Amino acid sequence: MQSRIILVSDDSDFFEYIAPKIRLRKNDELYRFAFKDLPEKLDLILSSLLIVNGEKTETQTIELLNLTAGVPTIVFNYNDDENFRIKCYQAGCFSYLTILSSEEEIQSRIAVCLDYLSKIHKNKKYRDVLVDNNLITPNNEVYLNYTKILDSELEKIKENASSSVLVAIAPNEKSKFFLRANQIETFILNNIRQNDILMNFAPNKYFLLLNDINIEGAKKIWEKIKDMIPEKMYAGFAVTDRKNRGQLVSESLTKLHEEINRDSIQNMVNTDGEVVNFKIFRKEFNKKIQQIITPVFYHAGQKYGEKFLGVNMSTEITKDGGILYLRSRYREATLKITTPGCTKINIDFEYKDSTHNTVTDGKRITFNPEEFEQGLLEDLVEQFIIEFKGEVTNDYT
Numbered sequence: 001m002q003s004r005i006i007l008v009s010d011d012s013d014f015f016e017y018i019a020p021k022i023r024l025r026k027n028d029e030l031y032r033f034a035f036k037d038l039p040e041k042l043d044l045i046l047s048s049l050l051i052v053n054g055e056k057t058e059t060q061t062i063e064l065l066n067l068t069a070g071v072p073t074i075v076f077n078y079n080d081d082e083n084f085r086i087k088c089y090q091a092g093c094f095s096y097l098t099i100l101s102s103e104e105e106i107q108s109r110i111a112v113c114l115d116y117l118s119k120i121h122k123n124k125k126y127r128d129v130l131v132d133n134n135l136i137t138p139n140n141e142v143y144l145n146y147t148k149i150l151d152s153e154l155e156k157i158k159e160n161a162s163s164s165v166l167v168a169i170a171p172n173e174k175s176k177f178f179l180r181a182n183q184i185e186t187f188i189l190n191n192i193r194q195n196d197i198l199m200n201f202a203p204n205k206y207f208l209l210l211n212d213i214n215i216e217g218a219k220k221i222w223e224k225i226k227d228m229i230p231e232k233m234y235a236g237f238a239v240t241d242r243k244n245r246g247q248l249v250s251e252s253l254t255k256l257h258e259e260i261n262r263d264s265i266q267n268m269v270n271t272d273g274e275v276v277n278f279k280i281f282r283k284e285f286n287k288k289i290q291q292i293i294t295p296v297f298y299h300a301g302q303k304y305g306e307k308f309l310g311v312n313m314s315t316e317i318t319k320d321g322g323i324l325y326l327r328s329r330y331r332e333a334t335l336k337i338t339t340p341g342c343t344k345i346n347i348d349f350e351y352k353d354s355t356h357n358t359v360t361d362g363k364r365i366t367f368n369p370e371e372f373e374q375g376l377l378e379d380l381v382e383q384f385i386i387e388f389k390g391e392v393t394n395d396y397t
Helices: 012-021 035-045 058-067 082-091 103-132 146-160 173-178 183-189 215-228 245-260 278-304 374-396
Strands: 004-008 029-033 049-053 073-077 095-098 165-171 197-202 205-210 233-239 312-318 321-327 331-338 345-353 358-367
Touching (some): 004 012, 004 035, 012 049, 029 035, 035 058, 049 058, 049 103, 058 082, 073 082, 073 103, 095 103, 146 245, 165 215, 165 245, 183 197, 183 205, 183 215, 215 233, 233 245, 245 374, 278 321, 278 374, 331 374
Parallel strands (some): 004 029, 049 073, 073 095
Antiparallel strands (some): 165 205, 165 233, 197 205, 312 321, 321 331, 331 345, 345 358
């Protein structure tokens, strides 16, 4: 397998010294760069073995190690400066060599780094296949098709009779504005075990499957992760325990939304826990509900507003809730939100045959006010649209 070895030094004598000590294989390539040339060669060096001359370039060497974390790098120094050597290892170098290192030691260190580099290249090829098939994100080990992954993993858990926990994870609305793209998954991936699996199910929302663990252990791992994330995050836990995917997803999401909304209506009552005035309460209650419904309907319109397979989408904000309409040539579907008496929130799903104007299916989901929040509604609307789109696709095929 072809490998690239890059020598980095501001002293040309270093190239003359080290190059003869490197036994290049038939397909290996050797490059020489000064530190000032590296910024333009970043793509090249991130997939190569680096041998860096740290003599009189300590600052540049440490900066390079920090920039190329994970790239196999050997630092060479004419003197064995212990403080500099420690700094290099702390910054991620693989080996530290000096003028006293034998040719055999240099070659053995290079061989180890090249073996590591070949594994990186092989893993990258596997990753490219997964990314091309839209199974994981380009930058992180986050699975996108959680349904297939969960079904497969639950089969393994059942066969092994092991205990695992599914965790649904989401930030609150404020946190979404302060967290950069990929930041949440980076914190999670850095604090889970090798056999744990992270899956994305909506923007900034994740399922984390913790294998071979009980609920107490899962919560300890989550506390460690949560402490690392600078913004407020929430989690809901569900033990696998012979449950199917649908049951697990439903349970974990329900517990997630309960956690998010534990104190969602406290601002509507006085310090004694009593409603100050029902009319004021009703007004504030409706305002809160509209603040949840309006942005969800708006974002759904932005995402799916253009026709897909002849489907039209429209929304309506009502006095006590809202309605989302989906219409195709052969089908109609509505998602209707109502809030009778401020004591519960109903979401009714109704499906019709457009050609005969007959109801073909329907169901109702009821929530307590403290359970209802934007993330929950986003999930329901997303699933509603995706399922309707799937039915329409079947009509055309």
